[in-house]
Amino acid sequence: MTTPAPDRTDDRVVHYASRGSTHFDVILATFCVVLVVSNIVATKGIELGSGSWTIGSLQLWPIITDGGAFLFPLAYILGDVISEVYGFKAARRAIITGFAMALLASVTFWVVQHAPAASFYENQGAYEAVLGFVPRIVLASLAGYMVGQLLNSVVLVRMKSRTAERGLFARLITSTGVGELADTLIFCAIAASVIGITTWGQFWNYAVVGFVYKVGVELVVMPVTMLVIRWLKSREPTYWRSAPPEAAEPQA
Template sequence: MTDMSTAPSPNHDAVRFAARGSSHFDLLLAMFCVVIVISNVVATKAVEVGSGQVLLGPVQLWPLVLDGGVVLFPLAYVLGDVIAEVYGLRAARRAILAGFAAAVLAAGTFFVVELLPAASWYENEAAYSAVLGPVSQIVLASVAGYLAGQFLNSWVLVRMKQRSAERRLVARLVGSTGVGEVADTLIFCAIAASAIGVTTFGAFLNYFVMGVLLKVGVELALMPLTVRVIAWLKRREPSYYAG
């Protein structure tokens, strides 16, 4: 472990990334996969915030239409930013593909279990199908949006870092997040909307816009913590300042 008092002074003009072979990367990768799987399951619940109805033409402004994934999924982008910033684009791609594999494995397991004959005394078959039945569609939506959004997020962040090196960290975190979340949320909402009962164009626009605003808002709120975690990892990864 590198002591903070002996860590080398960073050269802000050098573009650096740490090697992936560390326990820190393994932990981030595990957390990333868990967030993806849990988010896909809880996204099957439609959430409506507010009562009454306010329309602007075909667009539903109120109540707000969300899904349960908004609670945890923004953390996937925070973790993706940390991995891309500290370990680089190749490591980010590995994390994205690992999350994809975990999501597909979970959805496949839910589907196979749903097909198995229930025990004669088992009374929750309908509940199981109602909760986990839509997961396959949610996973399809999540995987399509997630692959596009995460790859864009990581690509934009790394390309911006190649221009600014260690400077302008917040700018590249915000820029990459905005691009990734818009692409991810648009694709996800387009595929998943019918699975959670969003059937009108106005409700869909609400679902999409609020999804982007809330996810980006959560990431902006977590930005001070993200910056601290990145700085902490850079100091404690011996390979980051090596050479």
């Protein structure tokens, strides 16, 4: 007796793939690299534009951000992909693994910074000026990242439990908005002084621009994100079977 093939036309059924595949491994590796690199480059404050435009104490122009803005939004895109295709427990594993890799990088930078410099090494001051700030940036990033990514995954998975295969765009943008808002506020509150922000006007510029930018990136690349998700769903042989235990939604 043969088992009937799963019905892929029924969009009312919730599906998840097992994380035991090479696709998940590649996504997880990329996710960790994005997080570690973003933490390093976030030590550089960036100001886009000249002149000054303020409303009260709020500085609207020039735009203030940091080096992490160029790559970090990809972490949320990858988090969406993992949560949508592999479920909450897979996303939680990715988040914890990324946390561990970023912490390892930060500890390594700290150890190297305090190791005795060679007599011919002339860049100790430059090393400390840039990478010496990384541990505090990592604290800011990891605090925001843990809260934001977990919220992102929880919101997406709970929405999927109600809409199944329908409403992909809505749950992607809603989960990202919730996660990025929490992430940005926590990160900016801790990291602002590290990159040289000294006024409340600059801080709110930093936080608001960061949030709008990250969500904007998500919107711009949303068609690509949805294509990648659909591609993975069609390539993962376990996706259209019954949802495996490790993909169960988070408990209330």
